[in-house]
Amino acid sequence: MGKTLYEKVFERHTVRRLPSGQYQLLIGVQLIHEVTSPQAFGMLRDLGLKVAYPERNFAVVDHIIPTDDRSRPYADANAEEMMQHIEKNSRDFGIRFFGPDTKDQGVIHIVGPEEGLVQPGMTVVAGDSHTATHGAFGAIAFGIGTSQVGDVLATQTLAVSKLKVRRVVCNGMLPRGVFAKDVILHIIRKLGVNGGVGYAYEFAGSTFDDMSMDERMTVCNMAIEGGARVGYMLPDETTYEYLKGREYAPKGAAWDKAVEYWQSVRSDADAKYDDEVVFDATEMVPMVTWGITPAMTIGINEAIPSVNDFPANEQASVNEAYEYMGVKAGEFIRGTKIDVVFIGSCTNGRLSDFAAVAKMLRNRPFLKVAEGVKALIVPGSMEIARQIATLGYADIFRKAGFEVREAGCSMCLAMNADKLEGRQICASTSNRNFKGRQGSPTGRTILMSPVMAAAAACAGCVVDARQYFNMRTACSCFDCNLCGERN
C-alpha cells in the first residue's frame, strides 16, 4: 500500500512516540514574527536555554509594522516595543532577522518562500495560523501557539498528533475571471469552516497542477479557514522552477539530490486517503462573502441564502451574520457600496495578484478609484514592492487613485494604523471576514479576489469583475492586455 506525502514526511521527521501517544516531530524550518514570539523567547530566558538550531529559525516583522511612515521610533509605542523585542531576540539568539533594514522585510508567509526557505518534504511551523500556505511546496506546514514556538526554539521539535488526510480534488480549467481565491472560497463554502478539523487537505487535480506557485499558496493559505490546519500540494516542475536560484535553495550538485528527495515524498499513486471530495473548476464563478465566516460565501450573482437553507444548529450564526453585516436573505452582495478596498495579505499580496490587477487597469486609464473610496495596495514584501515599481504597476495603481504602501500585514488584521472605522465596509483580498477583524469592532469585510476588489474600488460597489472589465467581450486572444485571465 502506498503512502501520502503527509505520511512520508511525518515518518521521516518523527523522533519518537511520547508517553501520551503523541509524536515528537522534528521541524525543518520555523518562521517567527513579532506578535506570537516575545513570550516564547521570554520562556527561553527564564529557563536559561539557547535556541537549539538557530540556523533553522528565521524572523520577520509584519503584523505591527506601519505601511506608510516607517521612521523610528514608530508612532505607536506598543509597535515600537514589539519591534525592539524581535530585533533583540533575533540578535541575542543568533537568528536571521529579515528587518526593514535588510530590504527583505515582508509578510512571514511571503518572505519564507521568496527566500527559498520552504522546500518540499520539509516540516514548517510558525506562530501563525496561515502557515498552511507553505504546503503549496509539498511541505507539512502548520500554525502553532506561543508555547509551541518556545518548544521549537528550545528543541527544534514539537509534540503533535497525527492527522487524517482528505484528498480535495479539483479538475478542469478555471473560467475567465475566476481565480485561486475563488476556488478556495468555493471549497470552504462546501466543506464548512470546521469540515477540515482533524484533517490535512491534499489538494490534487488538474486545476491545481495548472496553477503557479503564487496561486497554489493562495489556496493552501486558506486551508485553515476550512478547519484544516495543514493543506498541501504535491511538488512538481512548477515547484522546482520557482525554487531554482533562490537564496536558500540548493545549488549545483545539491540541487539534483534535492530534486530526488522532493520527488520521493510525493504521494504514491496507490496511497490510501481517509476521505476524498471532488470539485469541478469549470463550474466556478467569482465568489464574495456575505457574512462573518469564510464559509458564508456566495457567487457574485447569487442571492444571500435564507436562514432556512441552513441546518438548525447553524441558524443562530446565520441570523447573527445578517444583523452584523446589515443584510437580508434574498439580497445581493453585488451592488453593495464599499468604503475601503484592501489588496494585499499573505493570501493575495503576491506579485501575480498585483499583476492581475495591473493588467485590468493598464489599458483603461479612464478607470479611477471611486470618490469616497479609500483603496490600499499593500505588497507582501519589499521585494514585491520593488517589482511592482520596476514593472510599472505602482504607477498604474497610483494614477488610478490607489495608495501604494510598504510591505506588511496591514488591514488584514489591523494591528498597525491601517484599519476600518465604524461600520465601514471593506472589499478585501485577505482571509478572514470575522467580526471586528479589520480593526473596527463594527467594521464589515467582504472577501474576494484581487481583480474583484479592484473592480469594486473603481465601481464604488461590489460588481462582477468579468462584466466590469468586459472580460468576455473584449478579449478572445491569448496574452492580451485586456483580460486578467490565466492564459
Add this chain to the structure above:
Amino acid sequence: MSNELKRVSISAQAVPVRGNDIDTDRIIPARFMRCVTFDGLGKYAFADDRKSHKGTHPFDDKKFADAQILIGNRNFGCGSSREHAPQAIAHWNKGIRAVVAESFAEIFFGNCCALGIPCVTASEADLQEMQSLAESKPATVFTVDIDKQTVSGDGKSWKVSIPAEPRAALLEGNWNTTAQLRSAQKEIAQVAASLPYFNGWK
C-alpha cells in the same frame, strides 16, 4: 510529575458562551495583542463582543464572575493561532481552567492543552442542558472529570470526550512539553542527521 501539574478533574462554577464558530479574534481582538507579555490580557477577553452586548455578555454578568469553566458550542476558538486567546480567558477574573464545547479548532485546542487547560467535547443537546443549568442556577458547581470523561453538576452527569493523547498528557501532568522534548537530544540529532536537507544535501 508533580501532582500540581496533573489535571484529573476540575470543579468550579461555569459561564456559558453561546454561539458556533466563536473565533479567536472575538476572544481577544488583535489590537490588544500589541504587547510582549500575556499579563493583563484577561480584562480584554471578548472585549468587542462585550461592548456590543452593552453589559449583557456573560463575561460581564456578575452571576458568572466566579466561573472557571467555559461552556461553548461548535468550532470554538477557530481562526488565528494566537495563544493570547486561551491566555485571555485564563487571566479573566478567577481564570478559566477548563472548556466544554461541541468541537474545537485544533490550534486553540493545542494551545489550551499546552497551558494545562483541558478542552472536552459534549453533544449539542447536552451542552444546551449545561448552558441552561449554568444560566438558571449559576451557583452550580460543575465538575469536569478528565479521567472519567464526564461533566457533572446539580445531580446530573453528561458524557464528554477528549482524545486519548491530550487526555494522557493532562492526567499525567505532561502537558508542559518543553522538558519532555528536551530529554531526547540524542534522538533529535539522529533524525536530523538522517534528513538530507538538514545537512546541506551531503
